[in-house]
Amino acid sequence: MTQRSGAHDLVELLERAPGPRSIYFDRLLGDDGLKEFLHSLTNAYLGGARYGEVAWGLNFRAMYSRLDELVSNLDRAFRELEPQAGRRLYVPKALRSYVLDENKFFTEEDVTDNGMAIFGQLD
Numbered sequence: 001m002t003q004r005s006g007a008h009d010l011v012e013l014l015e016r017a018p019g020p021r022s023i024y025f026d027r028l029l030g031d032d033g034l035k036e037f038l039h040s041l042t043n044a045y046l047g048g049a050r051y052g053e054v055a056w057g058l059n060f061r062a063m064y065s066r067l068d069e070l071v072s073n074l075d076r077a078f079r080e081l082e083p084q085a086g087r088r089l090y091v092p093k094a095l096r097s098y099v100l101d102e103n104k105f106f107t108e109e110d111v112t113d114n115g116m117a118i119f120g121q122l123d
Contacts, residue, residue, distance in 0.1 A: 008045055010038040022077030028070075037066055065104065072105035086117040 014025045028034050071089075079085050091099050091111040100106060 008042060010042050011035055014038075020081060022080055024073045024077045028073070034066070034070065037063075037070070061102070064102070068103050068105045086112075086119060088112040088114075088117050090115050090117050 093113045
């Protein structure tokens, strides 16, 4: 059974995004695999079964890679719509090695431990 709430349903939020909107949203919504991945993330967030329980036997490395790709593309889309945003993503130092481990989309230069980086401050 699927648990969803309009305020937290990632697919619904992307579908209702007011213009201007990134072309990546349309690509994301047109990819059934990514769309189902977003539904699973929504269900996990809303307290349903954790993603690993929903898709038992899942290749977690593939899941992390897909999540890295998703974050990378959504970050790029955000920066297209908000050109004043900083260039780097905030990742606390304690999580940096975990986030960057085998990440094909982000490198050390793409992240910062400065929480104000999204605003372009001290980026």
